[in-house]
Amino acid sequence: MSEIILENLLSPVVLFFILGIIAAIFKSDLKFPDGLSEGLSIYLLIAIGIKGGIELSHYSIESVVAPILGALFLGIIIPFITIFILKVIKLDLKNSIGLAATYGSVSIVTYGAAISFLEKNGTAYEGFMNALVVLMESPAILVSILLLKVIENKKIMPVMSSQNIGFVPNSVNLIDKEVIKESLFGKSILLLLGSLMIGLVLGERAVPMVKPLFMDLYNSVLILFLLNMGLIAGQRISEVKKHGFKLLLFGLITPLLFGFIGIAVGNVVGLSLGGTTLMGVLAGSASYIAAPAALKTSVPDANPSIYLGLSLGVTFPFNLIIGIPVYYEIAKLIQ
Template identity: 70%
Template sequence: MTDIIIQNLLSPVVLFFALGILAAMVKSDLKFPTALSETLSIYLLIAIGIKGGIELSHYSLSTVIKPILGTLFLGTFIPIIVLFILRFMKMDFKNAIGLAATYGSVSIVTYGAAISFLSEFGTKYEGFMNVLVVLLESPAIFVSLLLLKLNEENQGHSLSQNIGFTAGKPMVSGLINTKVIKESLFGKSVLLLLGSLVIGWIAGEGALPAVKPLFIDLYPSVLMIFLLNMGVIAGQRLPEVKKHGWKILLFAIFMPVLSGILGIFVGNYIGLSLGGTTLMGVLAGSASYIAAPAALRTSVPEANPSIYLGLSLGITFPFNLIFGIPLYYSIAQWLQ
């Protein structure tokens, strides 16, 4: 496993990310224009989606139903685990909900880096894995906000104060407002991923000549530029994270490993290949810094962005990029 970590550390993807962190730490004037950063993000979302759609055209529904159910299970169960852990750590409920949504959702860039990692090792994976990225974006957000609303409905019950809901209490209408639904289902990341995936699925193999030069051949190079920018942003977030104490820092490392291992076991149980099982671990172990924060800003304004965004981007993202992906790969190898 040490060799895998070293090889990952020396990959251009990780080195460009490290260069970005260094630039932030030495207060360099390196800065990406907002328009360029947005363009790179849109490119990655389309590239992953359309490639997944083309691959999905090769599979029947009976082949993908188990992976879909496994993904929905992870998106529902992980935020509940996160909420239990953080409430045990005595974190206030609103910030705990923010982290539950963030760590239950997925980082598209971590997933992209994992694909590059598998390519370096020549490890194949199921093409429909890109579909699961889209599926894992929203469930954790809905579950987390549902627990928040149920907790608000049951403020007087001791059980609700501990875990966020009361058994046997009927659900009320309006638990999640339309603005949250819009952010979760029609926000930039989900819309581009799902839309390009459907386009790739409809076009099938016939789309390859048109999309391969831009969205497949150039993908690794564009990812390096994007991660340079992410390194700068992550380096700027690190001072904010330190303010919240060492326990929350440990959470940002412990939680992705726990979720990643759970994802690996789910992937192995449903019969995925080594590459697919690794990617399932990466999906479960990553934390969102796009879709979840966008929904949280709308529905839980009391949650502190420097906590959920600082941890996901400043700690968990670099941890997964450097150590997490090789770790999930090694555990998946051991299981198979």
Template identity: 70%
Template sequence: MSDIIMQNILSPAVLFFVLGLIAAVLKSDLAFPKSIGEALSLYLLIAIGLKGGIELAHYSVNDVFIPIIGALFLGTIIPIITLFITRFMNMDRKNAIGLAATYGSISIVTYGAAISFLEKQAISYEGFMNAIVVLMESPAIFVSMLLLKGLESRHTLSPASSRSLGFVSPSTNFIDPAVMKESLVGKSVLLLVGSLAIGLLLGERAIPTVKPLFIDLYGSVLLLFLLHMGLTAGQRLPEVKKHGVKLLIFGMGAPLLFGSLGVLVGHLVGLSLGGTTLMGVLAGSASYIAAPAALKSSVPEANPSIYLGLSLGITFPFNLIAGIPIYYQLAQWMQ
């Protein structure tokens, strides 16, 4: 186990992330223009979607049905477990829901780093796992909003306070359409689903066109993005520290718990060693794109320094350095 973790730490992906982290801690003037960081993020979303769609074209519905059920199960159960843990920690409802949505959703960059890890280990995985990424992006956001609605229904609220929640319409019992729109057509989900559909539609015919940019250069672009994420994570660390030790423990304990659950589910639905590892990575990761974007509009009272600072400042580097090889080792044991 220690050898695998050390190999992962000494990989270019992790070292570039650490370089960005050190630069932020030392308050270097190293910085990425906002537009460049946005462009790198969009590139990764398109690349993963395209590759997933092209690979998915090789599989029948019978091949992917059970793994999809497993992914949807994880997207539903993880927010519920997160809410239970955070409420046990005496966290207020809205910040607890913020963490439930964040940890129930997934990190596309952690997934990309896990793919690089598996390729370095010469471990294959099911091509449809890229499609699983898309399926695990949004369910947790819906589930978290429903959980908040259920929690609020247990308390006597005035009409004014109900409106202030930001996601329950005073005139209906349904989730605000703005939340549904953000979850379904936000840029991350839209690009993933759209790119996946294009790759699925074209199949192998797309490879000559997309290979030079979205396949051959993927690893190099990922290094640049991880350098950018290292800078961002380093800037978020002080925000996490000021919220206490319990949150720091949660930021490292939650990915281990959920990642182990993901590995178990991956094994039960019949995935290979690589696929089981990736299922664990997805379950153990936390969103800092789709979920925070939805929370900003649906639960504005939730503190971004908690759900975003924790996912990006603690869980993301933990997974990048230690989580991925741990999930891989767990998958090996189950195999």
């Protein structure tokens, strides 16, 4: 495994990410213009979405039902596990919800780096995995905010009997429209879902037009984006230190826990080695685009330096350097 980790560490995408961290630590004047940073983000979202749509057009609905259910299961269960862990750590409710939404959602760029890793190792994966990225973006955000509303307003009553243990809502208006709008129609999900549908409808007819920009140049653009992410991550590391060693451990250990759960689910639903690895990567990653955007409006009291600091300053580099090859090796052992 050490050879795979070293090989991944010496890949261009990781080295440019590390270069960005070094530049931030030593306070270099290197800086990406806001417009370029936004443009690179939009490019990656469209590229992943449209490639996923084209690949998805090759599969029947029956062949993707089980993986889709597995992805939705992960998006729902991970926030509950996160909140339980943070309750043990004794983190306050608002910040626990912020981390539950962040770690339950996914990192598009981590997924993109994992694809590059698999392609470099010659490992095939199901094309519809790109579609699962879209499906795993929103559920965790909605579930986390629903939990916050439920706990804060005490709008549920426990129901316990010999046949049923659960909760009965007293009100169906637990989440306001702005939260739903941000979770389903925010930039990342809109672009991913929209480009996915375009690729699905057009299929192979879209390839001649999209291949030169969105396929051939993908890895090169990813390098630029990760250089910028390295700059941002380097600036966030100090913020994580302010909140204690326990949170630092959370940002390092939970990706492995969630990644293992994702790999187990991928194996159960019948994915290949590459697909199972990607399911683990998605489960073990943390969002720093969709979730923070939703949290900013729906949970304003949650501290961004905690959920963004951990996701971008700790978990993202951990997954990029160590996590991806570890998930790959675990997937090989399980399969």
